[in-house]
Amino acid sequence: MIEIKNLTKSFNNNLVWEDVTFRIDDGDTIAVIGRSGCGKSVLLKHINALLYPDSGEVLIDGENIHALDYVSQRKLRQKFGILFQGSALFDSINTFENVAFPLRYFTKLSESEISDKVMQALTYVNLEGAAKKETSELSGGMRKRVGLARAIILEPKYIMYDEPTSGLDPKTADEINELITAMAERLNITSIVITHDMHSVLQVADKVAFLDEKKLSWFGTLQEMKNSEHPRLVDFITASEYQIKSNQYT
Amino acid sequence: MKLSNEVKVGITVLLAVVVAIVGFRFMRDIPIFRQSMEISATFDRADGISSGSLVYIQGVRVGSVNRIALTPETRVNIRMRIDTDVPIPRGSIARLTSLGIVEGKSIVIELGTSDQFVEFGEEIEGIYAETMMEVLGQRGEELGDDVSNAIYELNMFLRQLNETLNDDARMTLNETLNNVSSTTGKVAEILEGKQQEIDTAIESGSRMLSQLDTLITDSRPQVEALMETIEKNIAELEGVRIELESAASNFNEILEKINRGEGTIGLLVNDPSMYENLDSLTIELNNLIKGINENPGRYLRHMSIIDIF
Amino acid sequence: MYALKELGKYTTLLYQALRSSTEFGTYRKNLFHELVKVGYDSVPIIILVGIFTGSVMTLQSAYQLEFAFIPLSTIGAIVSESILIELAAVISGLVLAGKVGARVATELGTMRVSEQIDALESMGFNSVSFLVVPRVLAGILMFPVLYIVASVFGIGGGLAAGYFSGSVPPADFLKGARMFFYPWNVVFGFLKSFVFGFIITTVACYKGYYAKGGAEGVGRATTEATVMGCIYILLADFILAALLL
Numbered sequence: 055m056i057e058i059k060n061l062t063k064s065f066n067n068n069l070v071w072e073d074v075t076f077r078i079d080d081g082d083t084i085a086v087i088g089r090s091g092c093g094k095s096v097l098l099k100h101i102n103a104l105l106y107p108d109s110g111e112v113l114i115d116g117e118n119i120h121a122l123d124y125v126s127q128r129k130l131r132q133k134f135g136i137l138f139q140g141s142a143l144f145d146s147i148n149t150f151e152n153v154a155f156p157l158r159y160f161t162k163l164s165e166s167e168i169s170d171k172v173m174q175a176l177t178y179v180n181l182e183g184a185a186k187k188e189t190s191e192l193s194g195g196m197r198k199r200v201g202l203a204r205a206i207i208l209e210p211k212y213i214m215y216d217e218p219t220s221g222l223d224p225k226t227a228d229e230i231n232e233l234i235t236a237m238a239e240r241l242n243i244t245s246i247v248i249t250h251d252m253h254s255v256l257q258v259a260d261k262v263a264f265l266d267e268k269k270l271s272w273f274g275t276l277q278e279m280k281n282s283e284h285p286r287l288v289d290f291i292t293a294s295e296y297q298i299k300s301n302q303y304t
Numbered sequence: 305m306k307l308s309n310e311v312k313v314g315i316t317v318l319l320a321v322v323v324a325i326v327g328f329r330f331m332r333d334i335p336i337f338r339q340s341m342e343i344s345a346t347f348d349r350a351d352g353i354s355s356g357s358l359v360y361i362q363g364v365r366v367g368s369v370n371r372i373a374l375t376p377e378t379r380v381n382i383r384m385r386i387d388t389d390v391p392i393p394r395g396s397i398a399r400l401t402s403l404g405i406v407e408g409k410s411i412v413i414e415l416g417t418s419d420q421f422v423e424f425g426e427e428i429e430g431i432y433a434e435t436m437m438e439v440l441g442q443r444g445e446e447l448g449d450d451v452s453n454a455i456y457e458l459n460m461f462l463r464q465l466n467e468t469l470n471d472d473a474r475m476t477l478n479e480t481l482n483n484v485s486s487t488t489g490k491v492a493e494i495l496e497g498k499q500q501e502i503d504t505a506i507e508s509g510s511r512m513l514s515q516l517d518t519l520i521t522d523s524r525p526q527v528e529a530l531m532e533t534i535e536k537n538i539a540e541l542e543g544v545r546i547e548l549e550s551a552a553s554n555f556n557e558i559l560e561k562i563n564r565g566e567g568t569i570g571l572l573v574n575d576p577s578m579y580e581n582l583d584s585l586t587i588e589l590n591n592l593i594k595g596i597n598e599n600p601g602r603y604l605r606h607m608s609i610i611d612i613f
Numbered sequence: 614m615y616a617l618k619e620l621g622k623y624t625t626l627l628y629q630a631l632r633s634s635t636e637f638g639t640y641r642k643n644l645f646h647e648l649v650k651v652g653y654d655s656v657p658i659i660i661l662v663g664i665f666t667g668s669v670m671t672l673q674s675a676y677q678l679e680f681a682f683i684p685l686s687t688i689g690a691i692v693s694e695s696i697l698i699e700l701a702a703v704i705s706g707l708v709l710a711g712k713v714g715a716r717v718a719t720e721l722g723t724m725r726v727s728e729q730i731d732a733l734e735s736m737g738f739n740s741v742s743f744l745v746v747p748r749v750l751a752g753i754l755m756f757p758v759l760y761i762v763a764s765v766f767g768i769g770g771g772l773a774a775g776y777f778s779g780s781v782p783p784a785d786f787l788k789g790a791r792m793f794f795y796p797w798n799v800v801f802g803f804l805k806s807f808v809f810g811f812i813i814t815t816v817a818c819y820k821g822y823y824a825k826g827g828a829e830g831v832g833r834a835t836t837e838a839t840v841m842g843c844i845y846i847l848l849a850d851f852i853l854a855a856l857l858l
Contacts, residue, residue: 104731136732140728142727145723156737160736310645312653313645313649316652316656316755327765355796356794356796358791
């Protein structure tokens, strides 16, 4: 369970957002939505302490991650898997090694065990055949999936997706969305999805957090969102209406 | 063969370390692969020597200075590494010296003659040899004084010489020259005075010749001998004349030099005895000429034409 | 203000690196990778630099001293002393500021802007230990090694140039080189290369590690790492000479 309490952050006196408070229950999939530049990714980086807030706290299973020393902080971070916007694959090593990377450093598994686990993870993301490929040979969708495989390889309790569908064609985006849902169900992972793609939200989210006007503007379940009359939220959703509808009809 | 990163790093570092050690020993002139001989010597001072300075024997580089340390007696103990198969006899001397003005200092070992040899680490006698430059540097003042003294004395001497030439000596010289010229004048007078006698001699000669004509036939050999004698006499006269001439030119030269105050003569001129000698010589010459005047026959014995008869 | 902030960030990074240098397990593999990249891979260029520096020094000294009344061995002394005390360390430092500094800054900068550093951190890696420490260690370990290479090939190049041009016979060259060989100069040069290795790698790591702004930001980081690396090398050279000579 992740609790975010009264979080405030500014960069060089520019307020990003203030007083953000919400809770992520285990097993839920939370979508954090908002317009570009509203600080969605900044929020994500606060959750695993890549960034520090000006005030407020983030409790991971009751532990304030920002108050911990660096070593315990890193231990706590291993409860998270992150799929970065640009996948953040290590380009000096190939696909297999990218996925195996955390295993090599954080476990004492034998080479065959590592191989088994990596192939299993790659199978989850439907990339069995790409193990020997260099990362530069992969397409955008494939990179996302390799990133996902790497994110889940240490069997984290939480997984965070930073714009998982951005820059992908609708079909591939759909596949990624399916994977997110599948992961949540199959591995019983709590997911935090940062996105502005309403289609993705409708497909994967249980709850929605709407960041707007430098604060947490709205928070509720997916069903509540669909019925919400919050003007800016409705505005944000309807702006994506055409895309959603056209997707539904195909 | 594909090298692992560890192996590559290992190769690089190992090679560099080996090269560094070998290079270092090479530059310091330490034999790379064998232990070398070490000796030491104590000097009064060690200006210009540092570890690495070279050590020579008979002009051949044999090693280098290893360590320099001040002894409690404030002398300098220098240890040097010697790399040669030639053993160093006991009693050898290490001389700290410079090989040239622009070269640095080095140590030259002068081998002794003992048949016992220096052992590893033993000490030999050390002598600090001051170089030309150092001597100049250290004793410059002293030397400068000496030099200026010498120049001062030289100056004095020249001035004295000048003074002497200017006054007395010049007078004496003039007198000498006057005497010489009067002597020559007298010689000319003598010759003039004797003109008549010579004329008569020639006259009687020609008379004799006519008489001789008659004698020619029976006394031919005698006449021939006579002719020879005459010829000889004339030749001798010629020689005398030449000698006189060269003597006169020599004398001229000498006088010129004296005039210029040149050479040893300048010194001689200083000597009053010279003038006295010359004076007495002139007097004697006068006497001699007087003698010739009074009794020419005595001096003109070679011209004894009369004796023939 | 800006400069002070930079200095503070730089020092903090160094502190983090120092603190995490105990996590040998994290960077062991990277360390050897970097040692090869910094040391082994730089040997050819350093050999080239050394040879040319030495031979140019010899030819030019011989030319400049052609009419002076000095022994030929002086040229050997000038060349080998200059190389040992100054050129081997500084010129290879400047070359490596381009080669190593640019590479390190680009690598870290790219990893920063493509979130690879964030990815490492989020996996629970100490990214400073993983990325910065092995590069800085490789710098301070391998630069002295490269200094040796540069010195040997510099003096060798000088010797060869003197021989082939006929201006300085090898015997004279060596005589001078040996006569004026002071071990302290080598220690000094060694120390210099150590400091230069530290400067180049830390500056490049700093610039790369804190790069931002996409591809352009990486380019800026690379340029700054190279330029600042060179400037700091010259500055450090001056300071060391002022302090230690």
